[in-house]
Amino acid sequence: MAIVLFLLAGFLIGGTIQLVKSGATKFSIGLVGALALLAAAGGVAWLLPGDS
Incomplete structure (x- = not known):
């Protein structure tokens, strides 16, 4: 999903x-x-490690 957000x-x-x-x-x-x-911020946030 991050790749799609960076493309967008x-x-x-x-x-x-x-x-x-x-x-x-x-x-x-x-x-x-x-x-x-x-x-771009969404793409970066998607790459950050999370609790899920």
């Missing part, structure tokens, strides 16, 4: 870069960037 984060980071280049609104850039950070 990569696509979202690429999308954020394209939004910046195309001059999109700051809201859309921030939203996609925040989703990318959440996906």
Whole structure:
């Protein structure tokens, strides 16, 4: 599952870069960037050892 989250984060980071280049609104850039950070954080959290 971590690999899927990192893949998603990569696509979202690429999308954020394209939004910046195309001059999109700051809201859309921030939203996609925040989703990318959440996906990357989820991937890292998935890799951490847990009690399960």
